[in-house]
Amino acid sequence: MRRGVLTVGACILVLAVSFCCGCTEEPEEITGGELTGPVWLLETYVGVDGAMTAAIAEAPVTAEFVGGSVSGLSGCNRYHAAYLTDGQSLTLDLPVVTLMYCDRADVMNQEAQYLALLGTVAGYTISGDRLTFTDPSGQAILIFRMVDQNLAGTKWELTGYNNGAGGFVSVVTGSSVTAMFGEDGQMSGNAGCNSYSGSYVVSGKSISIGPLAMTEMYCMDPDGVMDQESAYFAAVQAAASYRVGAGELSLVSADGRQMAVFGPYTPNPQGVTWELSGYNNGQGGVVSPRAGTIVTAVFGADGQVTGSAGCNDYLAPYTVSGMEMTIGPVGSTRMYCDSPDGVMEQEARYLVLLGDAGMIDRTPDTLTVRDADGITLLTYTLERANPLAGDWLTVSYRDADGNLVSVLEGTELTAVFGTDWQVTGRAGCNSYFGSYTTDGQKFSVGPLGLSMMYCKSPEGVMEQESGYLTALEDAASYKIRENDLTLYDKESNPCVRYMPAP
Known part of the structure; x- marks a missing residue:
């Protein structure tokens, strides 16, 4: 007995030495394994020609196993199907699929092939963060990777929220609500008008957010932004669990209600003409531009921002790195406009605010410029179409x-x-x-x-x-x-x- 123990110990020592000498250890491949828990994102699949084909990145296909049912995105539509497994074999019922049509033929073809392959699944293996579905011959037909559920270091933009009145609604047009989960356990962002911050704690799929502290600005535009802000704060602080899907973050309450859904955050301001919708008046408020004035900004790929400040044209270099932005020095033409009333004072304020830029938020239709402390300086919307021109x-x-x-x-x-x-x-x-x-x-x-x-x-x-x-x-x-x-x-x-x- 004593000698046997020593022999096993010696073997372990030899293995340890071998590992230390540079041998790499392959991830353990488990026939079967635990399907439930992760969100799985399709990486490759067997195409109609029999060859492994890379999944289309812009049309994610996912699988999530919960309570005897697998569901997810199939590229264009959503699907779900019952499944049976003994820990090694796997069979799926005929999927139930929504009936949307996407105008990309390759997306629709991928979806059709994916759904057809689900019907031929006979087994699966899990190796590291990879899930492989196999057919009756043991051939790999669908390969997924596990979606990382780690929130630390991620940035998101709100797409919908619980309004506190029994409804789940979209974000107010012309507003941007963001959430950043820091490595230090702090959540921060902008709720449409005010910046906010507070702690968050994650344990498994559970999350606790808050209490949140915020600045005390009041924004008049767009209509409803302050009500949205109040509902958003209530929604995220009521979250009890979370889920990271294919480019999506969902927060859910303890009783299973969806409280907030976020999409990827993309702050790039280039490619469009922005029209000023609000500016910080220096008195704790963001106000609309004076009637009869149009202030614009075009962020060029050459690192220059140009536009009209209401009377004069202006030009300034700018840099963007993640959410951080710097603008200036700002130069402008030297005209004087005597109408509408106050246009020159507004212009002077606008040019100063440009130079104070420290951060940006971007949605497809809005751009918000803030200072380094997160205070809103300038808000823009896409330049309006002008049918009278x-x-x-x-x-x-x-x-x-x-x-x-x-x-x-x-x-x-x-x-x-x-x-x-x-x-x-x-x-x-x-x-x-x-x-x-x-x-x-x-x-x-x-x-x-x-x-x-x-x-x-x-x-x-x-x-x-x-x-x-x-x-x-x-x-x-x-x-x-x-x-x-x-x-x-x-x-x-x-x-x-x-x-x-x-």
Whole structure:
């Protein structure tokens, strides 16, 4: 007995020495093993030609085994099927699949092949973080890898949340809510207006978040962002478990309710034109730009950000690394604009805020710039489409008596609605200029500036000019039908009608 023990010990010593001398130990391959628990992501599968084929990264296929059922994504649709296993063999029932159609033929072909292969599964092996399904001959037909459930060091963007009123809703358009799980056990991010931070603790699939502390800003735009923020804080702090899927993080309450779902965080600001939707006024609030001003930002691939600051154009170098951003020094042209009121003060504030940039958040439709402490400085949305942009010729207008009248013979009333939200034109005698805005079908213009000429002919030209400009400034909405643009006043009465200029 004593000698046998020594012999075994010697063998163990020899193995240890061999390992230390550079031999690599292969992951243990287990015929069968524990299927439940992980989320499995498809890596390769047997294609219709019989060769192993890499799965399409943009159309993830997953498998999760819970309570006698396997479910997941099949590339385009979701599926689930009952399964039986004795720890080595594996059989799956015919999958039940949703009936969506994706417009990529390769995705649909992959899905069809995957679902067909599930019906031929006879066994499985687990080796390290790999799961392999085999057919009756023992041939590998589907190979998955385990999705890492470690939250530490990950960054996410909210896609939906429990609103606290029995509903699960999407994020408010124009807002961005982020969550970062630090290596130090701290969760932080931005809830749409305010930055927040607090502790999180993970044990297995269980999670505890909070209490969370936040800044005390108030944001007026977009509508509903403050209510969303309150509901978000309540939702994440009610989470009791979590699950990391294929590019998705779900937080679930103790009673099984889904509290929040996040997608991958991608802060790259390039590729689009951004239009300012709010800026920090230095008094604890984020306010909308002044009516009649358009402030833009274009982040170029050359490391330069350019745009209009409301009156002047500006240019500055920028860098982005993860969530961190620096901008500046900022240079601009040296024009002075006296309208709309306050435009120069707003511009000066905007250029200072650009130089204070320290962090960014990005959604497909929004961009938020914050300082190094997480305070919101600037918010942007994608540049609005401008259906009015172009050259227009007046057909009729509402005169001082409230009647729609045609333009005097020998005169032209024109309007050029620019993509920069400035309108210029001829009013019959004088030139005019000003800013305009649209919001859906809503329209506003002015105040308008005017040159100071006096024209004697044709008769009535000055009265026409006054009537046209008054009608234009009274406009509150618009409609475009084919090639006809009509402006309406607050009572929905037509006040100016245009056709495209030749």
